[in-house]
Amino acid sequence: xxxxxxxxxxxxxxxxxxxxxxxxxxxxxxxxxxxxxxxxxxxxxxxxxxxxxxxxxxxxxxxxxxxxxxxxxxxxxxxxxxxxxxxxxxxxxxxxxxxxxxxxxxxxxxxxxxxxxxxxxxxxxxxxxxxxxxxxxxxxxxxxxxxxxxxxxxxxxxxxxxxxxxxxxxxxxxxxxxxxxxxxxxxxxxxxxxxxxxxxxxxxxxxxxxxxxxxxxxxxxxxxxxxxxxxxxxxxxxxxxxxxxxxxxxxxxxxxxxx
Numbered sequence: 001x002x003x004x005x006x007x008x009x010x011x012x013x014x015x016x017x018x019x020x021x022x023x024x025x026x027x028x029x030x031x032x033x034x035x036x037x038x039x040x041x042x043x044x045x046x047x048x049x050x051x052x053x054x055x056x057x058x059x060x061x062x063x064x065x066x067x068x069x070x071x072x073x074x075x076x077x078x079x080x081x082x083x084x085x086x087x088x089x090x091x092x093x094x095x096x097x098x099x100x101x102x103x104x105x106x107x108x109x110x111x112x113x114x115x116x117x118x119x120x121x122x123x124x125x126x127x128x129x130x131x132x133x134x135x136x137x138x139x140x141x142x143x144x145x146x147x148x149x150x151x152x153x154x155x156x157x158x159x160x161x162x163x164x165x166x167x168x169x170x171x172x173x174x175x176x177x178x179x180x181x182x183x184x185x186x187x188x189x190x191x192x193x194x195x196x197x198x199x200x201x202x203x204x205x206x207x208x209x210x211x212x213x214x215x216x217x218x219x220x221x222x223x224x225x226x227x228x229x230x231x232x233x234x235x236x237x238x239x240x241x242x243x244x245x246x247x248x249x250x251x252x253x254x255x256x257x258x259x
Contacts, residue, residue, distance in 0.1 A: 003151055004185045004223060009192045012223035017196070020218065021203035027057055027131045028206060034132075035087040038078060050074055057131075063124040066116055077115045084108065086125075090132045097136045102126055102171035122171045130221075134207055135214035138178045139221050140171050143228035148177050150227065155180045182220045189216045 030053045037049050050071055058064040058074075067077050081087060086105055089097055106122045109115060126140035138144070145168050156163055159180050167173040182189070193200060193212055200208065200215060207215040 002185055002188060003154055003181065004188065006188050006192065008223060008226070009185065009188050009219060010195070012219045012226060013192050013196055013200075015222040015226065016215065016218040017199055017203050019222070020207060023060065024131060024134075025204075025206060027053070028134070031057075031128065031131045032091070034078070035082060035091055038082045038087070046075065046078075047071075050078070054078070058124075061124075061127045063121075063127060066119065066121040066124040068115055068117055073115055077109075080109065080113060080115065081105070081128075087132075090129060090136075097129075097133065099137070099172040099175045102129065102137075102140070106171075126171060134218060135209065138175055138217055140174050144178075144221070144224045145174060147224035147227040148174060148181070151181055152177065155184065158184065178217075178220060178224075182216055185220075186216070189219060192219070 030049075034049070037045055040046065054074060055064075055071070058067070067073055084105055086101065089101060102122050102125045106120045106125055110118055110120050123139075123141040126137055129137040130139050149165055149168060152163060152165060152168075155161065155177060161180070163173060163177055168177065190212075193215060204215060207218060
């Protein structure tokens, strides 16, 4: 028995396409230039980037609390990421990036700086990394972590693993378990991607590749998000699939008009 049904993957695909088309693609193209912007000596470029792009991103993804108040702290945070080689690492195209970078940099920021109020910022770092390299990073936050735990025992059994619940406090372990989940439903993912091929090509061409790794990862991301919303039979979020099913009837029109 598959751990995720085809219908659930269809619902997650709609979410993935909608978010990439309307929000994530915009940040993707802006954030790809972070390293170059921070290397510029003109402060007005950097201030403009923080004001118009980075601060709205922090608010959109509910991670502003990860950095101390004040734009200067945001600027210092970005400079620290650049100095520690984070953006340079992300900009290596076609390179498999060591996922330990999230855990290691979060620990450094927490213990060696005052920028994060001595708190870990794995969620923030994973969201920046995803925006720049969606083919390399799953989004990590409390919702995704809570959802992946529901699959842990089955994935351990099927893959002869011994991942403990507490191990998921590490981003690298969370990534590995999410990758196992993606692999487990790979056949269904291929069918769903083929089913929505026209819409994906129209709205998410940046996520398409020979192995479609990025779009598959994003679909799993969104499934974990949807899964985290489930509360009870009568809860609105539990029955989201009914809404998705109705939208599916006119899905291409819904996407292209942005309605």
